Amino acid sequence: MAEGIPLRTDDGAPVIVRRSARRRRTVAAFWEDGNAVVAIPASFTKSQEREWVRRMLAKLKTQGERRSAGSNKSKPATDQALEQQAAHLSRTYLDGRAVPSSVRWVTNQNSRWGSATPADGTIRLSHKLQPMPQWVIDYVLLHELAHLLVAGHNADFWRLLEAYPETERAKAFLEGVAFATARGLTEGP
Template sequence: MDLPIDVVRSRRRKRTIAAYVADGRVRVMLPDGLPADQEAKLVKEMAAKAIRRFTSTQVDLAARAGSLAHRYDLPSPESIEWSDRQLTRWGSCSTDSRRIRISRRLATMPRWVLDWVIIHELAHLVFANHGPGFQALVARYELGERAEGYLIAKAEERTKP
């Protein structure tokens, strides 16, 4: 999701930085007088964080998982929720408790990518491993290969200096 960014510099603001989405724009508020390179980095980070928070509130994961489970004949989870703690995985599934966690980083990605990760985790409710049966279930999603490529590219972006 690309939104225009408004940067508001304040002489009264000394240490705190804040960002939020309103009226289709990201507003980043920060102290006046920061070095340009530091400001640019902070604006980018805070805008991304604000967009993630905003976008994640726009997707009802439980409803989405239920819809995908029905459409692809997969079981529904006990619960599914966003996770801010998943930094190296896109999603995780506990087969015992039937709970799924989805990395909040997916909130800003295209819906078809999020759908693929949800389907992947729903398939783990049937098969705990990535064997042939699991692969057959996941392959039902027509955009799966494209979504997987998208996520590989995103992961590589994160590892670049």
């Protein structure tokens, strides 16, 4: 990490180091808008910064939660990619029974993560999901696919989602995001 040279991950993503006066001892790393962000205390020396950035980038790499646009595990950034992911999820968890007429990202959903209209088979996901982990996006997409088969949130509906192993985790994640957002806690960790 030479001075003045932009930091990059092994796969070429930009690295942003955020120093925080409020952060005392903890260090965090996360993905934000395609950048690897490492949050450190403002009191860290340059040597401590280098060491912790190295450690946290290694941790991000092993976690495998990054889905860059160029990787095989990329997040569905386009409507076409989202439709392909919906087809995959339907085949995997719903025996291919949910067949939407369209699946697309929208920017006008501010109070919902997604919506489905069973009558015409359309599914819309909020663009606010895009920076979230893929398992969360998949849960919301599968949730909306299930609505094409069962309109309400009755026992039959929830039985459809039992096969997805991340259902409870994703629901908790989204509840946490909603809680933090409602209280103005929108900054990274």
